[in-house]
Amino acid sequence: xxxxxxxxxxxxxxxxxxxxxxxxxxxxxxxxxxxxxxxxxxxxxxxxxxxxxxxxxxxxxxxxxxxxxxxxxxxxxxxxxxxxxxxxxxxxxxxxxxxxxxxxxxxxxxxxxxxxxxxxxxxxxxxxxxxxxxxxxxxxxxxxxxxxxxxxxxxxxxxxxxxxxxxxxxxxxxxxxxxxxxxxxxxxxxxxxxxxxxxxxxxxxxxxxxxxxxxxxxxxxxxxxxxxxxxxxxxxxxxxxxxxxxxxxxxxxxxxxxxxxxxxxxxxxxxxxxxxxxxxxxxxxxxxxxxxxxxxxxxxxxxxxxxxxxxxxxxxxxxxxxxxxxxxxxxxxxxxxxxxxxxxxxxxxxxxxxxxxxxxxxxxxxxxxxxxxxxxxxxxxxxxxxxxxxxxxxxxxxxxxxxxxxxxxxxxxxxxxxxxxxxxxxxxxxxxxxxxxxxxxxxxxxxxxxxxxxxxxxxxxxxxxxxxxxxxxxxxxxxxxxxxxxxxxxxxxxxxxxxxxxxxxxxxxxxxxxxxxxxxxxxxxxxxxxxxxxxxxxxxxxxxxxxxxxxxxxxxxxxxxxxxxxxxxxxxxxxxxx
Numbered sequence: 118x119x120x121x122x123x124x125x126x127x128x129x130x131x132x133x134x135x136x137x138x139x140x141x142x143x144x145x146x147x148x149x150x151x152x153x154x155x156x157x158x159x160x161x162x163x164x165x166x167x168x169x170x171x172x173x174x175x176x177x178x179x180x181x182x183x184x185x186x187x188x189x190x191x192x193x194x195x196x197x198x199x200x201x202x203x204x205x206x207x208x209x210x211x212x213x214x215x216x217x218x219x220x221x222x223x224x225x226x227x228x229x230x231x232x233x234x235x236x237x238x239x240x241x242x243x244x245x246x247x248x249x250x251x252x253x254x255x256x257x258x259x260x261x262x263x264x265x266x267x268x269x270x271x272x273x274x275x276x277x278x279x280x281x282x283x284x285x286x287x288x289x290x291x292x293x294x295x296x297x298x299x300x301x302x303x304x305x306x307x308x309x310x311x312x313x314x315x316x317x318x319x320x321x322x323x324x325x326x327x328x329x330x331x332x333x334x335x336x337x338x339x340x341x342x343x344x345x346x347x348x349x350x351x352x353x354x355x356x357x358x359x360x361x362x363x364x365x366x367x368x369x370x371x372x373x374x375x376x377x378x379x380x381x382x383x384x385x386x387x388x389x390x391x392x393x394x395x396x397x398x399x400x401x402x403x404x405x406x407x408x409x410x411x412x413x414x415x416x417x418x419x420x421x422x423x424x425x426x427x428x429x430x431x432x433x434x435x436x437x438x439x440x441x442x443x444x445x446x447x448x449x450x451x452x453x454x455x456x457x458x459x460x461x462x463x464x465x466x467x468x469x470x471x472x473x474x475x476x477x478x479x480x481x482x483x484x485x486x487x488x489x490x491x492x493x494x495x496x497x498x499x500x501x502x503x504x505x506x507x508x509x510x511x512x513x514x515x516x517x518x519x520x521x522x523x524x525x526x527x528x529x530x531x532x533x534x535x536x537x538x539x540x541x542x543x544x545x546x547x548x549x550x551x552x553x554x555x556x557x558x559x560x561x562x563x564x565x566x567x568x569x570x571x572x573x574x575x576x577x578x579x580x581x582x583x584x585x586x587x588x589x590x591x592x593x594x595x596x597x598x599x600x601x602x603x604x605x606x607x608x609x610x611x612x613x614x615x616x617x618x619x620x621x622x623x624x625x626x627x628x629x630x631x632x633x634x635x636x637x638x639x640x641x642x643x644x645x646x647x648x649x650x651x652x653x654x655x656x657x658x659x660x661x662x663x664x665x666x667x668x669x670x671x672x673x674x675x676x677x678x679x680x681x682x683x684x685x686x687x688x689x690x691x692x693x694x695x
Contacts, residue, residue, distance in 0.1 A: 205480075237541045257272070262336040270338050282313055284310055287306060290330075293305065293346075302359050304357075306348055307329055313325050317404075320400060327340055328340070331345065341398065353368065428452075428536030429456055429590070430453075432450055435585065439515065443517060444518060444545065445513050454505070455505070457493065457508070457531075459531070461500070465497060466496070468493040469529075470527060471491075471527070474526075476523050479522075485516065489512070511584075513578075517544065518547075520541065522539070523541075523542045524539050548611070554610065557606075557607045557675060560606060563606060565580060581606065583604075599694055599695070601663060612681070621651055624680065625675065626642050633669055671691065672689055
């Protein structure tokens with residue numbers, strides 16, 4: 118191989134020049150880079166002067182921004198207190214909330230606020246909170262009139278007490294025939310509404326609240342004066358009552374007797390009307406306060422949701438249809454005598470138990486309360502034997518279909534022991550079309566009562582005394598001894614009626630199965646044709662001897678086949694034989 122020496126020398130010369138110049142080029146590049154960095158810093162400095170986000174904050178500016186942030190966050194808690202829970206927070210809770218010092222404490226308070234009202238704390242849903250905000254949304258949608266619906270009188274009543282059972286609405290006002298208790302006669306009215314609740318615990322039955330729109334702008338306000346809706350009240354000789362039309366009284370008398378209402382009733386009725394006015398004042402006053410409780414220490418336990426288990430007891434609740442929208446809920450409380458403290462005095466051993474119960478709606482509105490003292494007296498020589506038995510308390514509560522929470526507190530008075538029980542209660546809706554039944558009640562006593570005792574007295578449902586056996590809190594079924602008879606009671610509702618015979622046609626099958634072996638031990642069939650006094654509703658009252666059954670656990674199933682509506686129900690209940 119040969120080289121071209123001239124080309125090699127030329128290449129070497131070029132390479133040498135390149136290597137010689139390299140440091141100079143690198144130095145020149147560094148100088149250019151430094152110049153560019155300097156230019157960028159000058160541009161960045163000018164941009165920082167223009168962009169406030171890049172500008173460093175002074176200590177005063179930081180304090181000002183922090184204060185503004187606190188005000189903004191504070192508005193959130195203020196809105197929660199003054200708007201969200203304005204009608205349901207207690208004065209004690211409000212005072213406590215206002216004394217909290219930081220947001221962490223406020224967040225914990227709000228969380229506990231809703232937990233205290235949760236009817237089913239063992240589930241992730243808080244039905245009370247959901248229903249409360251649903252009511253606020255409904256009020257804002259339906260009752261707004263220049264102000265948010267939740268701030269209106271109708272909105273407040275709806276949020277506090279829920280939807281009324283009935284609304285008598287006169288959205289256009291106009292001609293109005295007064296009822297006699299308002300003086301009679303004809304007049305013209307502003308738009309008004311009468312809201313009626315059948316029952317509000319602590320206030321009474323037939324609670325009626327009137328709202329009047331005197332500005333005719335949709336802003337209905339609550340009033341205690343039923344004459345306020347009278348558009349002709351201030352017009353002389355117009356809109357007269359019966360007595361004013363006959364000249365017995367003058368319209369001026371409405372403004373001179375200084376009563377709560379200016380209805381213009383007859384002079385002979387004025388005293389009675391005055392008494393009614395006091396009733397209306399009392400009713401409106403009660404709407405603003407909680408019900409009075411006799412056993413305040415027991416109510417304290419329920420209110421603060423403190424759970425004790427020192428005094429054991431068992432509870433059973435049943436459901437019996439009364440009307441299409443009312444259900445009778447018999448509540449049975451069973452206490453073992455061995456858990457009651459007895460004091461022997463003059464040869465008689467006496468035990469005392471205080472029982473307090475409260476049923477509340479999803480919004481924690483009280484639907485029913487009950488409280489009683491149960492006394493047990495036995496001869497001293499029989500006390501030891503009595504300790505093997507139990508004592509039963511029974512209370513029947515009328516409730517509307519829906520979801521409730523039931524709290525019961527039992528106190529052993531002489532032993533100063535307290536026990537609590539809480540459970541979600543779903544009252545069924547016995548509609549008019551669906552085949553349904555009451556609770557299947559297993560009873561140790563079932564007997565007809567005298568006609569004067571129908572519907573009244575302990576354990577009386579209709580014309581029958583039914584004393585239920587109560588299941589144990591540990592899940593064990595109600596128990597009977599072999600020498601006893603097991604009675605069972607159940608009502609069937611909404612049986613189909615044949616168009617020609619005007620009678621129902623149904624088959625009822627009774628089956629008893631040993632739950633351990635799943636083997637049938639008893640079977641019986643009957644039809645409505647074999648029964649007397651049948652209709653859409655029938656009552657099944659049967660009794661069964663237990664002597665032939667060995668000790669064990671059994672299941673009673675009643676299968677009702679409606680041959681007309683082609684519907685079937687199969688309620689069942691377990692029981693034990695000892």
